[in-house]
Amino acid sequence: MGAQMGPKIKPKLGRDDWAQRSFMLVIGLYLVIALALPLYAMLSKAFSTYYFDLSQYEVQVSDGAGVFGPVQNIATLNNQSSPPIFDDLATNTNGRLGLTKLFPDFSFRSPVNYRFRAVSEGAIYLVGSERNAGPDWIELDSNTFRRVVIRPASERGLSNFTTYFSTPALVQSVENSLVIAVITTVITVSLAFWFAYALARSKMRFKGVFRMVAMMPILVPSLLPGIALLYLFSPRQGMLKELMFGYDINGPIGIVIGSVFFTFPHAMIIISTALSISDARLFEASESLKASRWKTFWTVTIPGARYGIFSAAFVVFNLVITDFGLPKVIGGNFNVLAVDIFKQVIGQQNFEMGAVVSMVLLVPALMAFGIDRRMQKKQVALLTARSVVYEPKPNPVVDWFFFAYATLVAVFIAGIIAVCQYAALIRQWPYNLSLSLKNYDFSRMDGGGWASYTNSLLLAIFTAIIGTIVVFLGAYMVEKTKGFERGRALFQGLAMLPMAIPGMVLGIAYIFFFNNPDNPLNFIYGTMIILVVSTVTHFYTVSHLTAVTALKQMDGEFESVSQSLKQPFYKLFWRVTVPVSLPAILNISIYLFVNAMTTVSAVVFLYSTDTALASVAVLNMNDAGDIAPAAAMGMMIFYTNAGARILHSLLSKGILARSNAWRKGA
Amino acid sequence: MLDKTPDVYLRIEGLWKNFGVFTALREISLEVLEGEFLCFLGPSGCGKTTLLRAIAGLDLQTAGRIEQAGKDVSNLPPAERDFGIVFQSYALFPNLTIEKNIAYGLENAKRPRAEVKARVAELLELVGLPDQGKKYPAQLSGGQQQRIALARAIATSPGLLLLDEPLSALDAKVRVFLRHEVKELQRKLGITTVMVTHDQEEALSMADRIVVMNHGTIEQVGTPLEIYRDPVNLFVADFVGEMNQIPATAEAGGVVIKNVHLSCNNNGLSGSVIATIRPEDILPVEENGKNVLRVTIFEMEFLGSFFRTRLTSPELGEAMLMADFSINAMRRIGLKEGGKLLVQLPAERIKIFAEAG
Amino acid sequence: MKKIALASVLALGVAAQAMAVELTVYTAVEAEDLARYAAAFNEDYPDITINWVRDSTGVITAKLLAERDNPQADVIWGLAATSLLLMKGEGMLEAYAPVGVEELDPKFVDSSNPPYWTGMDAWVAAICYNTVEGEANNVPAPTSWQDLTDPVYAGQIIMPNPNSSGTGFLDVSSWLQIFGEDGGWEYMDGLHKNITRYTHSGSAPCKLAAAGETTIGISFAFRGAKSKAAGAPIEIIVPSEGVGWDMEATAIVAGTSQLEAAQTLVNWTVTRKANELYNQGYAVVAYPGVAQPVEYFPEGLVDAMIDNDFEFAANNRARILEEWASRYDGKSDPK
CATH class of the missing domain: 2.40.50.100 (RNA polymerase II/Efflux pump adaptor protein, barrel-sandwich hybrid domain)
Structure with missing residues (x-):
């Protein structure tokens, strides 16, 4: 049609629009500062490389009588022979290169003297350990010239990656990490599947107890099972060392068993959800067709739960490949990527290589994340159909079989925790088995003492409070505001990113970003603030998704109604959105609290003495060989989290009871 | 109905709405008279809800002018317009009592509490649910909830009442009953009302005038009888009756x-x-x-x-x-x-x- | 002596006049010693508050290097000299001769003039040998480094990984000095065959020996003495070839805004009083004549300390670690 459209309407922004936009901007800015910029800083670090720039240095050599010859450029000297004397000039930030090899006749006893200088101001060299630079000549005798080393110049390029992939020890870690992650994933998902199946599809007894025990590993740092496994299976003094048949628990075996322990609840929850939403009517149909239990299982159960199983697999894979605590405690000589990062940065102060390993670690994590996202989208479509809850029928044989199975799993999980508690109370394993509380005297150990426990508690509380506010407001802005589409999409993308970023990588990125003196936020480095920020960011995605899900369940027109009644958006937010979402808000807080208590990976790079943390103390005490105190601190974390969980469930119950009238109707 | 022609309350001129490459509204021009009950009728996807939301300012039109009570409101946010709205889902706040829901738009610092209370009671009376104030929405039936939503929408005495498929979620009997109730209420209050519906019976029985829409354009505007008796094209003829x-x-x-x-x-x-x-x-x-x-x-x-x-x-x-x-x-x-x-x-x-x- | 006393009094006067200051001090000193150090210092200078930032040698070194362009520390008190040499090479340290530095054993003072750092105490490598495990496994106590390559020790030894532990690097660099570069690598090839595993931390091997997890832990004497004091059945063995050592040292961080207070603190760290404090944990301290024998420390430890070339260690560190990793790391799964 020929109709002509008039000029475009520009919306006049109301009071609410401005307030909402500034909120969104603030929280968006938070994610940019706490996530995007640090990652960028890390990325650029990975590409900053070092090499010896020989052309920047010049030398003059005297004869025995002290008469100096012509000025020679070091690069020219190096290239005189073929191949050059130093043919690989790439190095790392700590590289130092002595020059005597360039002089075939060099002897530190010879009376020959050397004059040496750097051509430009920026080129650095050391005489012994003293730093020199610049174009002033210095004169040195042979014995001192021996001590001259030049420092590398920096440039940008890919050579860090070349170095990485040509270092067998480092590349081996990629394979190790993948193997461990895959094996653990297979074991955990199988175990968790049957456990969840027993809970959902059998009439076995004590389901509540089993469910509770299965959730326990979430409450402890991932490295705690490592400690228990050492007590149980260490080759010399392990309580049950015979069960290892001579294999060393220190290494892949230990990592896998420990990883199964700490990933089990994650897989169990996801698969349980998947099983509980499978449609009971399908089972009835299958039964009425006289299909065997076995056939029903393969034609109904598995297809119905398959997205849950895939999803659980990816979550477990990601948890294992990015975990740092467990392989550090029980990995022995078995190198994995996450520990390599730590070794590069802390052991060798080679930040560039640390950044490179971080990027390598990002690849499988991002891939698993991407595939999982895609799966989840499909699953959503599958779930929207209304289904009927399945009510299992008693079957003594099957129920007893599952009871036995669930008992085995529960004994494994509870056993690991119990061993830790036992270890924490023993005076000197294995020579003095009397019980004492001396291992709780943390002030005598590395790791920050009891203060680290208080700090962790503070961190957990701050993270829970601030994180919940930030996450919920952010989710609200994305979900419930209008306009500003591109900004919201970007925000949504940023909010999903942390799930794919391993904590170690985040920690390193924070060092690079926040510890830069030009960064106006530099002052938060080394404070509790940076710990809170990193923890909130690290656990942002799951919290965000929880909030978004809760908000999506709310009528989309509340905002429209409130606007039509000329009420400001914050009134609706306070009086309706928050009260209605309270269960989700509590879930987010407890999730953040528990994780802040147990996390090691990001904060291990960021804590300072004043802000030492309990979870890191477990790591450090264990590292220093104070294994029993490490177990003691780990158990403190466990009890604290268990307490928080109980408080949370009491609160949730109270709120549900109070809101029963309006939630369900009467 | 009346001797003198009523004034135009709402004037829409050359309204367009694009979602990317899709044109949801194409050059809509329309006048709504003071005190009139107007229905937007059309199949789903015809743009009727889009037009309603543009009038409310909830989803701004891409181009075009909307004038309400002589004032250009084309680009104003909803809070700066003057309307009450009722949705198919009722959108009652689940955690607030019926009283609080109705009082939601009335509460502000300037209005004394007693006055709010009196107004709420009056509105409850008006929608025929005088004893239900202390209950929560989930404790009422769908039809009752929708009447509360209506009470809330008219609580602040807005100049314009917008109804977005208000009866579609109800079962047939309640629907027929409420048609009558709503129409009666509208006549009593004399409030200019625009309702969106895909149900021709609803439109024919309630509206003073019907706007039949299809593919983002207006096919015909007229009284129910005109629309039924003299459809201007095959689409209207087919869609109505x-x-x-x-x-x-x-x-x-x-x-x-x-x-x-x-x-x-x-x-x-x-x-x-x-x-x-x-x-x-x-x-x-x-x-x-x-x-x-x-x-x-x-x-x-x-x-x-x-x-x-x-x-x-x-x-x-x-x-x-x-x-x-x-x-x-x-x-x-x-x-x-x-x-x-x-x-x-x-x-x-x-x-x-x-x-x- | 008098001079020092005078200097102390003078400094005390200055300090008394000065407003209370806070110094951020980075350290790798054992946690349990820090409070003692600060308390003793504050007896003399109550107006200077020390804010400790403590962590393992590797972490503190990484932290300092990461903060290269924006130092947070005013003073480093108690960090491996090898690490301080790295920092010196980066131009991160302030050259300063503490009052009374001439009293110290020159071995413990940086060779530059004025020195960039001053040593506190030595931190000496040693072998922790679990007698119970030795008997049970029929493994005799070794007397030399060379002994440890004997097949009888196969699967009996744990040592720290030099890529993550300062003690581990100290061992490696000492072997390269004792046996020469080629001999050193050859020795480590032999040793590697007997190693069960390489730990991340330097004290862990001795603690593992104390816990009976291994018969032999290559660690340092200080840790061994502590475990022995705690009742573990271990012997601390000083190998006959000599032992590597590093020292804990003190330096002022270049660019500190509290230079005066930092100098006051560093002056105090070289005093006799301070050295007596160091002696409570370490048998060898920088101030000659102070050292009293430390309980459970092996005899002859001081004489066994090799003439350590710290400069060699610092300037070749990157190269040595790379070589070590390529020889023993990753492909070293014990079976």
Whole structure:
């Protein structure tokens, strides 16, 4: 049609629009500062490389009588022979290169003297350990010239990656990490599947107890099972060392068993959800067709739960490949990527290589994340159909079989925790088995003492409070505001990113970003603030998704109604959105609290003495060989989290009871 | 209805709405009169809700002007406009009592509490639920909830009431009852009202005027009777009420269907056309005459107050006619399936439209 | 002596006049010693508050290097000299001769003039040998480094990984000095065959020996003495070839805004009083004549300390670690 459209309407922004936009901007800015910029800083670090720039240095050599010859450029000297004397000039930030090899006749006893200088101001060299630079000549005798080393110049390029992939020890870690992650994933998902199946599809007894025990590993740092496994299976003094048949628990075996322990609840929850939403009517149909239990299982159960199983697999894979605590405690000589990062940065102060390993670690994590996202989208479509809850029928044989199975799993999980508690109370394993509380005297150990426990508690509380506010407001802005589409999409993308970023990588990125003196936020480095920020960011995605899900369940027109009644958006937010979402808000807080208590990976790079943390103390005490105190601190974390969980469930119950009238109707 | 013409309360000019490349509204111009009950009627996706949300300022139009009570509100946010709105989902705040829901828009620092309370009581009375104030929405039935939503929307005495499919979520009986209630309330308050619906019966029974929309454009604006009696095009004819549509050829003084000539106003059209007539306009007659056909009852269906029949006739070829006969008429003629009779298609009831597309 | 006393009094006067200051001090000193150090210092200078930032040698070194362009520390008190040499090479340290530095054993003072750092105490490598495990496994106590390559020790030894532990690097660099570069690598090839695993931390091997997890832990004497004091059945063995050592040292961080207070603190760290404090944990301290024998420390430890070339260790560190990793790391799964 020929109709002509008039000029475009520009919306006049109301009071609410401005307030909402500034909120969104603030929280968006938070994610940019706490996530995007640090990652960028890390990325650029990975590409900053070092090499010896020989052309920047010049030398003059005297004869025995002290008469100096012509000025020679070091690069020219190096290239005189073929191949050059130093043919690989790439190095790392700590590289130092002595020059005597360039002089075939060099002897530190010879009376020959050397004059040496750097051509430009920026080129650095050391005489012994003293730093020199610049174009002033210095004169040195042979014995001192021996001590001259030049420092590398920096440039940008890919050579860090070349170095990485040509270092067998480092590349081996990629394979190790993948193997461990895959094996653990297979074991955990199988175990968790049957456990969840027993809970959902059998009439076995004590389901509540089993469910509770299965959730326990979430409450402890991932490295705690490592400690228990050492007590149980260490080759010399392990309580049950015979069960290892001579294999060393220190290494892949230990990592896998420990990883199964700490990933089990994650897989169990996801698969349980998947099983509980499978449609009971399908089972009835299958039964009425006289299909065997076995056939029903393969034609109904598995297809119905398959997205849950895939999803659980990816979550477990990601948890294992990015975990740092467990392989550090029980990995022995078995190198994995996450520990390599730590070794590069802390052991060798080679930040560039640390950044490179971080990027390598990002690849499988991002891939698993991407595939999982895609799966989840499909699953959503599958779930929207209304289904009927399945009510299992008693079957003594099957129920007893599952009871036995669930008992085995529960004994494994509870056993690991119990061993830790036992270890924490023993005076000197294995020579003095009397019980004492001396291992709780943390002030005598590395790791920050009891203060680290208080700090962790503070961190957990701050993270829970601030994180919940930030996450919920952010989710609200994305979900419930209008306009500003591109900004919201970007925000949504940023909010999903942390799930794919391993904590170690985040920690390193924070060092690079926040510890830069030009960064106006530099002052938060080394404070509790940076710990809170990193923890909130690290656990942002799951919290965000929880909030978004809760908000999506709310009528989309509340905002429209409130606007039509000329009420400001914050009134609706306070009086309706928050009260209605309270269960989700509590879930987010407890999730953040528990994780802040147990996390090691990001904060291990960021804590300072004043802000030492309990979870890191477990790591450090264990590292220093104070294994029993490490177990003691780990158990403190466990009890604290268990307490928080109980408080949370009491609160949730109270709120549900109070809101029963309006939630369900009467 | 009134002697003097009411003022225009809402004026829409040249409204467009684009979602990316998709045009949801195409050059909509419309006037809503003061105190009028106007319905946007059309199939889903026709743009009626989009138009309502543009009027509310909830989703701003891409271009075009909206004037409310003489004031240009085209680009204002909802809070700066003057309307109350009711949604299909009621959108009652679940954690607030009925009283608090209704008082939601009334509460502000300036208004004394007692006044708010009195107003809430008055509104509860008005919607016929005076004792339900302390309950929560989930404790009321759907119909009751929708009446509360209505009370909340009119609590601040807005100049304009917007209803977005307000009755669609209710079951049939409640729906019919509420149609009447809402219309009654609107008449009592005299509030200018715009309702969106896809239900033609609802539109016909409630609206003062109906705006029939399709594909983002307005097909016809008129009173329910005008829309029903004189649809301006095939779409309106088809969408509102039942309609026989028979391909025909226009010729002087009428149309030809297969070998029958039916005289009617052919609207100045020629060539292939569609001849239409409503089922209830087909009359059983005793003897042959103008526009009378001999037909066979192929099928009949009892619909309570009348019979709907399908009639065939060798003269019409394959086309089948749908005709409604009163129970009396059927009894009088005494017909059953397979029976034969004469029917007349009155010339003034046959409308001729150009072929669609 | 008098001079020092005078200087102390003078400094005390200055300090008394000065407003209370806070110094951020980075350290790798054992946690349990820090409070003692600060308390003793504050007896003399109550107005200077020390804010400790404590962590393992590797972490503190990484932290300092990461903060290269924006130092957070005012003073480093108690970090491996090898690490301080790295920092010196980066230009991160302030050259300063503490009052009374001439009293110290020159071995414990940086060779530049004025020195960039001053040593506190030595931190000496040693072998922790679990007698119970030795008997049970029929493994005799070794007397030399060379002994440890004997097949009888196969699967009996744990040592720290030099890529993550300062003690581990100290061992490696000492072997390269004792046996020469080629001999050193050859020795480590032999040793590697007997190693069960390489730990991340330097004290862990001795603690593992104390816990009976291994018969022999290559660690340092200080840790061994502590474990022995705690009742573990271990012997601390000083290998006959000599032992590597590093020292804990003190330096002022270049660019500190609290230079005066930093100098006051560093002056105090070289005093006799301070050295007596160091002696409570370490048998060898920088101030000659102070050292009293430390309980459970092996005899002859001081004499066994090799003439350590710290400069060699610092300037070749990157190269040595790379070589070590390529020889023993990753492909070293014990079976």
